[in-house]
Amino acid sequence: MFEIRRLAAADLEQAAQVVRQGFKTVTKEFRLTMENCAVYGMFMRTERLILDFMKGELMYGLYIDGMMAGFLQLAKNGDRVSLKKIVVLPQYRCQGYGSAL
Numbered sequence: 001m002f003e004i005r006r007l008a009a010a011d012l013e014q015a016a017q018v019v020r021q022g023f024k025t026v027t028k029e030f031r032l033t034m035e036n037c038a039v040y041g042m043f044m045r046t047e048r049l050i051l052d053f054m055k056g057e058l059m060y061g062l063y064i065d066g067m068m069a070g071f072l073q074l075a076k077n078g079d080r081v082s083l084k085k086i087v088v089l090p091q092y093r094c095q096g097y098g099s100a101l
Contacts, residue, residue, distance in 0.1 A: 002069075004101060007059040009050070011068070015061060016046040018071045022087030049073075057084065062101055064092060072101040 007015055023044075026032070052073065053059060058081075062070030069092045073085040088097045 003063045007061050012049045013046050015071050016044050018068050019044040
């Protein structure tokens, strides 16, 4: 059983950890580093999520057995909403959680 819920400011440290862990596999595969791709999710700082949250961006966590296993971030610009980030931890991939987010 899983749950998707809108995140509060208190959830952002955990969300940043999920983003970093979730993007780690691609970081290794493509040999991404702070020097060649500093904006990539693997290098996400909690402060960046806090700034985005304060701008009103929408953030959701996917919880499996009470643990955050996925993250979704949407940016709003007037009536327009765009996907900014989506990630599911590697051990939960290919099980439909990304589609649920």
